[in-house]
Amino acid sequence: MIRTVPCxxxxxxxRLNSRSIxxxxxxxxxxxxxxxxxxxxxxxxxxxxxxxxxxxxxVLDGLVGRFDQNARGDRQITALHISGDMAxxxxxxxxxxxxxxxxxxTSTILEIPYPAxxxxxxxxPAIAEAFWRDCTVDSMVLAQWVVNVGRRDGPxxxxxxxxxxxxxxxxxxxxxxxxxxxxxxxxxxADAVGLTSVHVNRxxxxxxxxxxxxxxHTVRIKDWDALADLGEFDRDYLQCDQRPDERxxxxx
Amino acid sequence: MIRTVPCxxxxxxxRLNSRSIxxxxxxxxxxxxxxxxxxxxxxxxxxxxxxxxxxxxxVLDGLVGRFDQNARGDRQITALHISGDMAxxxxxxxxxxxxxxxxxxTSTILEIPYPAxxxxxxxxPAIAEAFWRDCTVDSMVLAQWVVNVGRRDGPxxxxxxxxxxxxxxxxxxxxxxxxxxxxxxxxxxADAVGLTSVHVNRxxxxxxxxxxxxxxHTVRIKDWDALADLGEFDRDYLQCDQRPDERxxxxx
DNA sequence: CGGGCCGTTGACACAAATCAATGTCCGTGG
DNA sequence: CCACGGACATTGATTTGTGTCAACGGCCCG
Numbered sequence: 001m002i003r004t005v006p007c008x009x010x011x012x013x014x015r016l017n018s019r020s021i022x023x024x025x026x027x028x029x030x031x032x033x034x035x036x037x038x039x040x041x042x043x044x045x046x047x048x049x050x051x052x053x054x055x056x057x058x059v060l061d062g063l064v065g066r067f068d069q070n071a072r073g074d075r076q077i078t079a080l081h082i083s084g085d086m087a088x089x090x091x092x093x094x095x096x097x098x099x100x101x102x103x104x105x106t107s108t109i110l111e112i113p114y115p116a117x118x119x120x121x122x123x124x125p126a127i128a129e130a131f132w133r134d135c136t137v138d139s140m141v142l143a144q145w146v147v148n149v150g151r152r153d154g155p156x157x158x159x160x161x162x163x164x165x166x167x168x169x170x171x172x173x174x175x176x177x178x179x180x181x182x183x184x185x186x187x188x189x190a191d192a193v194g195l196t197s198v199h200v201n202r203x204x205x206x207x208x209x210x211x212x213x214x215x216x217h218t219v220r221i222k223d224w225d226a227l228a229d230l231g232e233f234d235r236d237y238l239q240c241d242q243r244p245d246e247r248x249x250x251x252x
Numbered sequence: 253m254i255r256t257v258p259c260x261x262x263x264x265x266x267r268l269n270s271r272s273i274x275x276x277x278x279x280x281x282x283x284x285x286x287x288x289x290x291x292x293x294x295x296x297x298x299x300x301x302x303x304x305x306x307x308x309x310x311v312l313d314g315l316v317g318r319f320d321q322n323a324r325g326d327r328q329i330t331a332l333h334i335s336g337d338m339a340x341x342x343x344x345x346x347x348x349x350x351x352x353x354x355x356x357x358t359s360t361i362l363e364i365p366y367p368a369x370x371x372x373x374x375x376x377p378a379i380a381e382a383f384w385r386d387c388t389v390d391s392m393v394l395a396q397w398v399v400n401v402g403r404r405d406g407p408x409x410x411x412x413x414x415x416x417x418x419x420x421x422x423x424x425x426x427x428x429x430x431x432x433x434x435x436x437x438x439x440x441x442a443d444a445v446g447l448t449s450v451h452v453n454r455x456x457x458x459x460x461x462x463x464x465x466x467x468x469h470t471v472r473i474k475d476w477d478a479l480a481d482l483g484e485f486d487r488d489y490l491q492c493d494q495r496p497d498e499r500x501x502x503x504x
Numbered sequence: 505c506g507g508g509c510c511g512t513t514g515a516c517a518c519a520a521a522t523c524a525a526t527g528t529c530c531g532t533g534g
Numbered sequence: 535c536c537a538c539g540g541a542c543a544t545t546g547a548t549t550t551g552t553g554t555c556a557a558c559g560g561c562c563c564g
Contacts, residue, residue, distance in 0.1 A: 019346075068395065070403040071484040078395040090392075093385040093500065094271075098392050098489040122502045125377045132384040133345040139391045140342075140350050143320065143330040146394065149402040150446030151322040153519070185542065194402025199520055201544060232323040237350040248345065250374045405551070437510065451552055453512060 009033055009110065011084040012058055019137065019242065020130035021249040029120055029127065035110040040064070040103035047088070047101035055111040057087045062107020063183050065192070066099045077192040079142065080104075082168055090135050092117050105183030105217075126251040133248075140237050149194040152232065154203040157193040159231025162212065162219055167235050178221040182214065189214075261285055261362065263336040264310050271389065271494065272382035273501040281372055281379065287362040292316070292355035299340070299353035307363040309339045314359020315435050317444070318351045329444040331394065332356075334420055342387045344369050357435030357469075378503040385500075392489050401446040404484065406455040409445040411483025414464065414471055419487050430473040434466065441466075 013030045016022060022030070036055070040046040040062070047053055057064070059081045066079040066087065078099060081087040087101055092114060103109075121128035141164070148157050162182075171180035186204070190197040204214055210230050211222035221227050228234075235241070265282045268274060274282070288307070292298040292314070299305055309316070311333045318331040318339065330351060333339040339353055344366060355361075373380035393416070400409050414434075423432035438456070442449040456466055462482050463474035473479050480486075487493070 066395070068399045070399065070408075074403045076399045076403045078398045090388040093381060093502070094388045094392075094491065095500070096488070096491065096494075099395060118502045121381070122377065122504070125374065125380060128377060128380055128384065128502075129345060129373070132380065132387065135384065135391065136342040136346045136387060139387065139394060140346075142391060142394045142398065143318070143351060146330045146397050146401060146446075147320045147322065147328045149398060151326045151328045156322075187542075194398075196521060197543085198522080198545090202520090205544095236348070239346065239348065242348075248347070250345070250370045250380075252374070439510075448553055449511085450513090450554080454552090457512095 009035065009058065009112075011060065012086060015084050015086075016130045016134065019133050019239065019247060020126070021247050022126055022130060026124050026127055029124060033112050033116050033120065035112055038109045038111055040107045040109050042103050042105055045100045045102050046109065047097060049097060049100045051097055053088075053091065053095065053097055054115075055113045056089055056091060056117055057101060058110040058112060059083050059085050059087055060108040060110050062109075063104040064107055064109070065102055065104050065188065067102050067191075068099050075191045076194060077188070078145070079138065080165070080192060082165070086134065089131055090138075092121060092131065104185075104188050126249060129250055137239050140239070144237055154193075154195055154199055155206040156231050157195065158189065158200065158203050159207060159210070159212070159227050160233050161189070161193055161231075162207075162214070162221065163224075163228050163231050163233035163235070164238065166219070166221065166224075167238050167240050170240075173224060176222075176224050178219075178224050180219055181217055182219050183217050186214075261287065261310065261364075263312065264338060267336050267338075268382045268386065271385050271491065271499060272378070273499050274378055274382060278376050278379055281376060285364050285368050285372065287364055290361045290363055292359045292361050294355050294357055297352045297354050298361065299349060301349060301352045303349060305340075305343065305347065305349055305366075307365045308341055308343060308369060309353060310362040310364060311335050311337045311339055312360040312362050314361075315356040316359055316361070317354055317356050317440065319354050319443075320351050327443045328446060329440070330397070331390065332417070332444060334417070338386065341383055342390075344373060344383065356437075356440050378501060381502055389491050392491070396489055406445075406447055406451055407458040408483050409447065410441065410452065410455050411459060411462070411464070411479050412485050413441070413445055413483075414459075414466070414473065415476075415480050415483050415485035415487070416490065418471070418473065418476075419490050419492050422492075425476060428474075428476050430471075430476055432471055433469055434471050435469050438466075 009031055013027055016030065047057065061083050064081040064087050065077040067075055068078050069075045091097065121131055148160050152160065165182060166178050166180055169180050171178045186200045187197040190200040210226045212227050213220045261283055265279055268282065299309065313335045316333040316339050317329040319327055320330050321327045343349065373383055400412050404412065417434060418430050418432055421432050423430045438452045439449040442452040462478045464479050465472045
């Protein structure tokens with residue numbers, strides 16, 4: 001079976017366009033960025049802590065996590081990046097890596113060299129602005145993660161994360177039900193919500209009372225409102241349903 | 253007693269200069285930004301959730317927190333801003349406020365209108381870049397907060413936060429000891445580390461075994477290494493001792 | 505002098521971690 | 535095709551950290 005794998009930055013451009021206003025020329029420049037395709041296998045850092053990196057990582061396909069850990073070695077995921085995300089755009093202006101990047105499932109990464117990104121950000125202020133805005137949204141997600149691990153119990157943490165991911169994946173809702181693929185294990189889920197995998201397993205049973213299941217890499221939410229309620233989820237912060245005419249362009 | 257209160261953006265410029273390279277002209281432009289002085293009293297939002305804001309808030313003096321809360325009303329601070337910080341620079345490109353801002357102690361805020369900030373970011377790409385970089389550092393701090401509340405126990409959470417703040421305040425170390433003013437209550441500290449104030453009180457007693465005390469708004473760390481060890485603190489992520497020649501300037 | 509906020513302490517309840525064992529699934533190699 | 539191994543999921547028993555509730559004390563400020 002022959003399958004053509006898309007190897008370009010269409011997804012990156014789509015992401016930028018959803019929040020920022022770019023001219024045709026600027027959009028073309030984005031798509032013309034040089035990339036190197038790389039395949040990342042699960043449970044193996046493809047960007048290590050302290051490593052001297054010279055490129056940003058675009059997630060073409062798969063699921064990527066930003067990993068930190070405490071002194072005991074307990075891992076904590078501080079960000080999840082789905083396909084279409086730039087995992088470390090911020091490093092363009094601040095290259096000292098402070099977290100590792102690791103694929104949660106087999107993933108395809110497009111490495112984009114810093115020099116190219118920097119040249120673009122430097123020559124096209126509107127592109128720099130779009131990059132900055134993209135980082136800002138990541139930061140808002142991060143703030144919600146602090147609330148999640150700081151002030152919610154196990155079931156609520158998981159419910160909130162599942163809602164967040166459903167929105168970011170753009171999963172379709174039909175009759176108040178949502179289903180989407182989530183290629184991660186309960187162990188990884190535990191690392192994202194600051195619990196142990198044993199407890200995550202028990203919490204998932206609680207979520208089944210709200211008719212939400214997570215089995216075989218598939219999340220099935222039968223009653224979105226019930227889950228959002230349990231996870232205290234309010235999608236506003238994701239800025240994912242911003243209207244095109246609400247977008248801002250500072251430059252020009 | 254007559255006291256002249258400094259009402260300008262010197263501190264903001266210092267902060268930007270410490271991480272970014274700006275020309276004389278660009279520096280002048282920063283200092284010429286229009287400001288409106290505002291005094292914020294403790295425990296009262298000066299930026300509310302969902303409020304239509306038209307300015308960023310520079311903390312001239314005092315201590316400011318970014319507040320979120322869960323459905324039960326339990327509060328979670330997602331960022332602390334000390335004097336010299338811009339509390340919501342990110343809102344320049346993404347103005348939908350997703351958190352409230354509140355002073356923890358009586359504070360002096362300089363409100364800087366978006367139009368002025370945007371005009372500057374638009375006309376001077378290097379300034380936009382410096383703003384972006386500043387937001388990036390905030391984001392790294394936030395990621396560490398996720399690790400803190402997600403994977404450390406009470407005493408370690410508090411130890412880590414105290415170490416972070418000591419570094420950000422630039423507190424002087426003498427003989428391995430550090431002392432600095434921290435104008436917040438145990439209740440507010442609890443909101444920052446995701447614990448209850450009762451438990452924070454008990455954890456502070458544990459820290460006294462490591463010869464660190466927090467009384468009357470003063471943090472006294474007798475043995476920095478012991479506290480850093482307990483809080484698993486590694487100052488690298490703060491980017492606060494970056495050498496001037498390590499600074500990056502993309503533009504030009 | 506009095507009131508209120510904050511800090512402190514104790515008894516108790518509960519959520520989550522820990523430890524340990526077993527079950528299930530899936531890919532691999534014999 | 536089946537046996538094996540390994541990663542992941544599941545379950546129970548127990549411990550531990552933290553929350554909850556309640557009371558009291560100190561301190562500042564009006």
